[in-house]
Amino acid sequence: MGRVVQKYGGSSVADADSIKRVAKRIVATKQDGHEVVVVISAMGDTTDELMDLALRVSPQPAPRELDMLLTTGERMSAALLAMAISDLGATARSFTGSQAGVITTGTHGNAKIIDITPGRIKSALDGGDIVIVAGFQGVAQDTKDITTLGRGASDTTAVALAAALDADYCEIYTDVDGVYTADPRIVPGARRIPNISYEEMLEMAACGAKILHLRCVEYARRERVPVHVRSSFSYMPGTWVKDLEEGTRMEQAIISGVAHDRSEAKVTIVGVPDRIGEAARIFEAVAATEINIDMIVQNVSAISTSRTDISFTLPKTDGKTAVAALNALKDDVGFEDVLYDDQIGKVSVVGVGMRSHPGVTAKFFSALAEAAVNIEMISTSEIRISVVVDENDVDRAVRAAHTAFGLDSTEEAVVYAGTGR
Amino acid sequence: MGRVVQKYGGSSVADADSIKRVAKRIVATKQDGHEVVVVISAMGDTTDELMDLALRVSPQPAPRELDMLLTTGERMSAALLAMAISDLGATARSFTGSQAGVITTGTHGNAKIIDITPGRIKSALDGGDIVIVAGFQGVAQDTKDITTLGRGASDTTAVALAAALDADYCEIYTDVDGVYTADPRIVPGARRIPNISYEEMLEMAACGAKILHLRCVEYARRERVPVHVRSSFSYMPGTWVKDLEEGTRMEQAIISGVAHDRSEAKVTIVGVPDRIGEAARIFEAVAATEINIDMIVQNVSAISTSRTDISFTLPKTDGKTAVAALNALKDDVGFEDVLYDDQIGKVSVVGVGMRSHPGVTAKFFSALAEAAVNIEMISTSEIRISVVVDENDVDRAVRAAHTAFGLDSTEEAVVYAGTGR
Structure with missing residues (x-):
């Protein structure tokens, strides 16, 4: 009722x-x-x-x-x-x-x-x-x-x-019948997540889990609307996105899910003069094209040259525009080159558990190393770690992380006292 | 402008x-x-x-x-x-x-x-x-x-x-490029009417000319909106529907056009007791079904029987409903039978000229007689005469009327001082 x-x-x-x-x-x-x-x-x-x-x-x-x-x-x-x-x-x-x-x-x-x-x-x-x-x-x-x-x-x-x-x-x-710990097409042992917090779902959506729109999750979190994602082809419960109280949890997995995204490309600006304001000018030029950029990494400046490299990711569909905008800036700013790489993928582990569990980063990176996956870029939030890897390494990286964090199973590993309502 | x-x-x-x-x-x-x-x-x-x-x-x-x-x-x-x-x-x-x-x-x-x-x-x-x-x-x-x-x-x-x-x-x-004196598929010598009054266009539309909706013409007449009906495939002028002032006419054809309609059927109620109120009861029963009836004819009562026949026309699509409603009334009213005939057609001559020209009816009927067309029902307004004939006689009747009223030509017979705007 x-x-x-x-x-x-x-x-x-x-x-x-x-x-x-x-x-x-x-x-x-x-x-x-x-x-x-x-x-x-x-x-x-x-x-x-x-x-x-x-x-x-x-x-x-x-x-x-x-x-x-x-x-x-x-x-x-x-x-x-x-x-x-x-x-x-x-x-x-x-x-x-x-x-x-x-x-x-x-x-x-x-x-x-x-x-x-x-x-x-x-x-x-x-x-x-x-x-x-x-x-x-x-x-x-x-x-x-x-x-x-x-x-x-x-x-x-x-x-x-x-x-x-x-x-x-x-x-x-x-x-589909809910949000999974990873894309089941890549990880056969992936499991449906019965409950997930707004924060985790936001990170999952931002990192390539396409099941819910980012803006929708933001709205739900702001208004505290419980959202039940489920299949219209079955009557099975799906995934509840809602406030998760600590007391209702019998067991908290460290990581809720592994997301991946192949829709981005990487732009690297090589040899940027290491002066105050140069990075701002570069990103102002990109912002003027109304392109949303995602991860940004600036290398430590090489002392011998006083120059640095700046890399960022953006939707592949915007790559051409961004590179053109940057090249127009080349002589003015005085950087050396613009490199463009659309053969990349982003793999992210998401979970509120990493707040209270140290060593998540180490576990993630060593799993990737064991799977012979090279990390090109790193970005983190309080409940997420994302890496950019070669496009051909994405599936292997997802599987390695899923296994390392104990998510593989034949039954649901994340169990709550009450499943949904 | x-x-x-x-x-x-x-x-x-x-x-x-x-x-x-x-x-x-x-x-x-x-x-x-x-x-x-x-x-x-x-x-x-x-x-x-x-x-x-x-x-x-x-x-x-x-x-x-x-x-x-x-x-x-x-x-x-x-x-x-x-x-x-x-x-x-x-x-x-x-x-x-x-x-x-x-x-x-x-x-x-x-x-x-x-x-x-x-x-x-x-x-x-x-x-x-x-x-x-x-x-x-x-x-x-x-x-x-x-x-x-x-x-x-x-x-x-x-x-x-x-x-x-x-x-x-x-x-x-x-x-199509305007309103014609008759359907050109039936009358090869039919001509486009450059100007027609609202009243005539209303009668034409009500009598089966499908080029303009009846309600549209009523609206135009009430609000005095000049309407230009023309082809989107050419830049030729079409037909103006508007107020026609007598002074602007060089020649007034008696009849502006001949319309026909094959969408109606005829219902005849045989042997209705010739008492006050019986006809009202019958048409109340039909009205209750929300059917629009068109022509109504009541024969003179046969003195020997004190009974009369009532015929009316209605859209063929409503025939079944009307006959059922009438049969339900049969014992109550005490009429003898309900006959249904959907093999009919209606042919109408329309023109404001018949207001000032006597003998239009005679001319129309004698043209039909010469073409061996039998008239089943007659209905008239101030500027229209309609007859119901056998379906197979419709084309012949339209052609006969068109010729009799001098509408056949290779050029436009109805000429006004100014052709529209």
Whole structure:
């Protein structure tokens, strides 16, 4: 009994039969006595198809109009889902993001949620209806134009609605059954994590675990919304992302999971004069291109030359732009060269346990050494250690770390007193 | 110089190339110095495809949700058209019906426009933008739900916007180049009518001329909006529907056109007791089924039996329902039988000229007699005479009337001092 927000992704509503199946699941939740709000993505490849259509009409579609176009995908699936629910004898009402009160900034294609004013949703819930909200979209506060939140942001819509509606929890339905200790395609012994803290999930998401969007996890942590990531193809429990109290733990694994990411490239600026302000000028030039850079490493300056090397990682898709911006700066700053390497991968171990367990770094690095993996860059946070390695070493590094921290098993190693709710 | 509302139908924006072609035409109108508001239909068969999708999900889709689904079609084409216009160097903004201020009743699937509050459109026009409005849709005044105006009602949206914006005229772009004196597929010598009065166009539309929706013409007449029906595939003038002043006419044809309609069926109730109130009871029963009936004829009562026959026409699609409703009444009213005939057609001659020219009826009927066409029912208005004939006689009847009233020609017979604007 309570209020639940559920989010179903595009693969869960890919065709008419899938929509009917999801409708049954939603009605069952309602019949269990819950008030249900559903956030829905566009069917299967709809968004890609609409994008193709736009590109056939215009080489660089106007962003405002692209948002108007792309948001129809979620409206279609929302309406179809409401129809399917009605056929099962329940009452359902679909709402656009605008109707649902999702108020955003005006940045078309990548708007941020500013506020949720869920008056219409609450009225519908009070009237006993199941509410279906088109995900991925909102309305700009200033212009009242239709906006999109960026791809994959239906998860964020769901968590934001759960917070605004004071829901008991938010369920994210997807095509996998939870968050794993490592990618099961690389580590056959990887296990589903039944519970994970917001902080760990944030690090996992930032380090390449694609199951939840970074912004969604940030929102959930800020608003303390418990999130249940689970499969729409089974009724098994998935992974709960929530506040984990120490007292509820029977055993705390040092490391919760091993994440990896092959989407980044490494840029090295060789022979930067070791003067105050040179690094700032370089990163200002990169920032001006609006590229998000990730890890940054500056070597100790070689005393004989008074020059240093600076390396950073960034999305491969932005590599060309960044290298061009840096080369334009070459004579001005007086560095020697810009090297670009997109044959890299990032491997990260994440766990709140490393706060209280010394020696995690040593254990990680010696595992990598035993697996003959060379470390190119290192970056750490309080609960994460990331290394950049050669692309061909990524799988071996992930497996070595997973084994070293005792995560391999045939049953779940991380056990809590209560699994979820 | 002035303000123009243009409406483009689905066949004018069937694919990316068509959208780009229409965009050029719109930008040319803007460059001529006009303020331009465009009402757009869904691309090609989009609405049918969305309906198919709905029926795959639900055998009887919930009307509110069907409106949510179907309105995405026009939103897509509106956004795409705005993109294409932007690429030509003009600025364009697309609006949903709701954003454009199209306020309607709450009857999903067949809502009526109550009001237009075009504040956002006016702001965009003031800012120099071309405005694109998704046709066929609005927002319900009470519930704020998305509504549709019924199929083909984008024409009505265009005329209503032209009235609300005090536009100089409304152009309806379609795949034919105007209104003809008869269907050119039946009468090879049929001619485009350069100018026609609202009253005549109303009768033509009501009698089966499908080029303009009846409701659109009613709206145009009430608000005195000049409507130019023309082809989106040529720059030739089409047909102007507007107030025709007597003084501007050099020659007035008695009949403006011959319309026909094969979509109706005839119901005859045989042997109705000739008592006061029996006819009312019968039509109350039909009205309760929400069927629109068209022509009604009651024979003179046969003195010997004190019974009469009542015939009426109605859409073929409603035939089954009406016959069932009437049969349920049979014993109660005490009539003898219900006959149903869907092998009929209606042929109508329309023209304001018949107000001042006696003998039109005689001429029409003798033309039909010479063509060996038997008349089954007759109905007249001040500017129209309609007959119901056997389905197989429709073409012959149309040709006979067209010839008898001097409409056959190789050039336009109806000439006015000024042909439109």
